[in-house]
Amino acid sequence: DAGVTQSPTHLIKTRGQQVTLRCSPKSGHDTVSWYQQALGQGPQFIFQYYEEEERQRGNFPDRFSGHQFPNYSSELNVNALLLGDSALYLCASSLDGNEQYFGPGTRLTVT
Amino acid sequence: AQSVAQPEDQVNVAEGNPLTVKCTYSVSGNPYLFWYVQYPNRGLQFLLKYITGDNLVKGSYGFEAEFNKSQTSFHLKKPSALVSDSALYFCAVNSGGYQKVTFGTGTKLQVIP
Numbered sequence: 001d002a003g004v005t006q007s008p009t010h011l012i013k014t015r016g017q018q019v020t021l022r023c024s025p026k027s028g029h030d031t032v033s034w035y036q037q038a039l040g041q042g043p044q045f046i047f048q049y050y051e052e053e054e055r056q057r058g059n060f061p062d063r064f065s066g067h068q069f070p071n072y073s074s075e076l077n078v079n080a081l082l083l084g085d086s087a088l089y090l091c092a093s094s095l096d097g098n099e100q101y102f103g104p105g106t107r108l109t110v111t
Numbered sequence: 112a113q114s115v116a117q118p119e120d121q122v123n124v125a126e127g128n129p130l131t132v133k134c135t136y137s138v139s140g141n142p143y144l145f146w147y148v149q150y151p152n153r154g155l156q157f158l159l160k161y162i163t164g165d166n167l168v169k170g171s172y173g174f175e176a177e178f179n180k181s182q183t184s185f186h187l188k189k190p191s192a193l194v195s196d197s198a199l200y201f202c203a204v205n206s207g208g209y210q211k212v213t214f215g216t217g218t219k220l221q222v223i224p
Contacts, residue, residue, distance in 0.1 A: 004154070031209065042115075042201055042214035043155070056211045090154055100212065102147070102154035 002027060004093050004103035012109045013081050021076040021106045025093030031055075032074040033100060034066060035090040043090055049074050078108075086110045113138040115202050115215035123221045124192045132187040132218045134202030144185040145203040145212070146176055155201065161185060162207070172196070192222045 005024045013019050025032050031050045035043035045058035049068035068074045072093075078085055086109050092100035114137045124130045136142055143162050147155040159170025166178045176187045185202060202215045 006154075033212070035214075042216045045211045045213070048209065048211065050209065055209060058211060092155075099145075099157060099160055101157065104154045107152075 004091055004101050006089075006091050006103035006106050008106060009104070010107045010109075012111060014111055015081055015083060017081050018077065018079045019081060019108060021078075021089050021091075021108070022073065023076070023091030023093075023103060024073045025091075026101045029093035029095045029101070030072050031094045032068060032072065033092045033094070034074070034076045035092065036060070036085075037088040037090055037105070039087070046076070081110045083110050113204055113206065113213045115204050115213055117200075117202055117215035117218045119218050120216075121219040121221060123223060125223050126194055127191050130189050130192045130196070130220065130222070132200050132202075132220060134185045134187065134215060135183050136185060136202070136204040137183065138204050138206050140206045142183075142185075143205050143207045144176070144178065146170065146174070146185075146187050147201045147203065147214075149199040149201065149217070158187070158200075192220075194222045194224050196220060197222045 004026050007022045033048040034046040037043045046060050048056040052068045063079045065077045088105045090105045091103045094100045116135045145160045146158040149155050158174050159168050161168045161178045169175045174189050199217045201217050203212050205212045
């Protein structure tokens with residue numbers, strides 16, 4: 001049974017560019033959450049998708065947007081990248097909303 | 112607003128000794144509490160959770176955690192530490208269901224051979 005997968009593993013972008021990160025949830029899971037983990041910090045909740053709609057959102061600007069597809073996979077889009085957006089982006093999936101399974105993350109570097 | 116505090120940035124313990132990683136929380140309603148472990152350049156791995164029931168929760172790799180409602184704490188414990196337990200540990204909380212999860216800042220556990 002494949003766990004949560006994310007792509008790409010690493011990404012380098014320039015300020016002002018746009019980026020799309022992808023996530024495939026664990027088999028049988030219908031909910032996907034995205035987190036930003038800055039160096040030396042705990043994960044910060046960005047948003048959660050369920051039934052192709054954003055259900056919950058953390059304190060992130062509108063530059064951060066997402067999408068969930070009918071197969072439950074998800075994308076995180078970040079527009080107008082800032083240096084401060086450099087972080088590890090984690091995707092987590094769950095079925096009952098209580099126990100989340102995390103992917104390995106995408107390391108985004110903005111130069 | 113909900114929050115998690117992990118008061119120790121780092122905990123050092125000798126191999127074979129018991130370990131404790133501290134966590135206190137604040138949340139409206141009944142807490143749903145979690146511990147995760149993160150190895151370098153990896154995602155988070157689920158260790159254990161408390162939703163209801165016994166205050167002592169057993170999880171993966173011999174870890175356990177004790178829920179204390181009066182002290183709003185959920186400390187992670189292990190009777191005998193292994194060098195391979197060295198990693199970053201995160202405590203997390205939400206108010207259940209599909210509510211957003213709030214993580215602490217993490218505690219680095221160093222087990223010394």
